[in-house]
Amino acid sequence: MIEDVPIVLDHVTIRFEDRVALDSLSLEFQRGKSTAVIGSSGSGKSLVLKCAAGLILPEEGNVFFEGGSIASMGEGEFQQMQARTGFHFQDAALWANKSLGENLSLPLLAADPDLSDDVLRSKIAESFASVKLDLDPSLRPAAISMGQQKMVSFLRATITRPEILFLDDSLSFMDHVSSRQLIARIEEYKEAGVTIIVATHNREVTGRLADRVIVLSDGRMVASGPYQEVMSSQDPVLLPVLQDLV
Secondary structure (H helix, E strand, O other): OOOOOOEEEEEEEEEEOOEEEEEEEEEEEOOOOEEEEEOOOOOOHHHHHHHHOOOOOOOEEEEEEOOEEHHHOOHHHHHHHHHOEEEEOOOOOOOOOOOHHHHHHHHHHHHOOOOOHHHHHHHHHHHHHHOOOOOOOOOOHHHOOHHHHHHHHHHHHHOOOOOEEEEEOOOOOOOHHHHHHHHHHHHHHHHOOOEEEEEOOOHHHHHHHOOEEEEEEOOEEEEEEEHHHHHOOOOOOOHHHHHOOO
């Protein structure tokens, strides 16, 4: 089972004050597949990704990575997990007090603290070139547009060539040209067999990337299955969510 399912959420519950954001949610993410987590605003899409990546620990239930509970991991084990995963944040989440180059260096140095400055510069330049991003690595995030910040954030998530890639509403704040460029880049990772988990409200992203679709409503899973099966459903519970995709 572990060979095919690297990430499992087992009866995960998260509350914010008196609101249940995830309600005893259980689901699995299959290795080498692209899974779209969809749902209306506030349904829990981003929380699912952050739990699956170990960025948030649930109040109840467990999240397992390669069969081991993330909550039980030591610092070394957690760092090893992070070295195998990448997270593209909805709001970019770049460190404001660090340059673009320093932001991209962080995951590289976490994976290999002995990397030389020359190697770091080379990897950063290669990463920028992969998306035709012509920016001075010495700039701070505040000096570039939000769309450019989102692209740099994607490069930070992928610069270590992760096995598992989490994408939280990746196209927000991006113009049409940049969005299409980013989708094409993500498709390259999909074709390379990277496990992709994307939280999205975008019909094109879902259609082009998803092998499987998970539908959330009020922190609960209301549907899960192959893309065509879920997206063609006439279930009255699902139709409002499917019709609301932009």
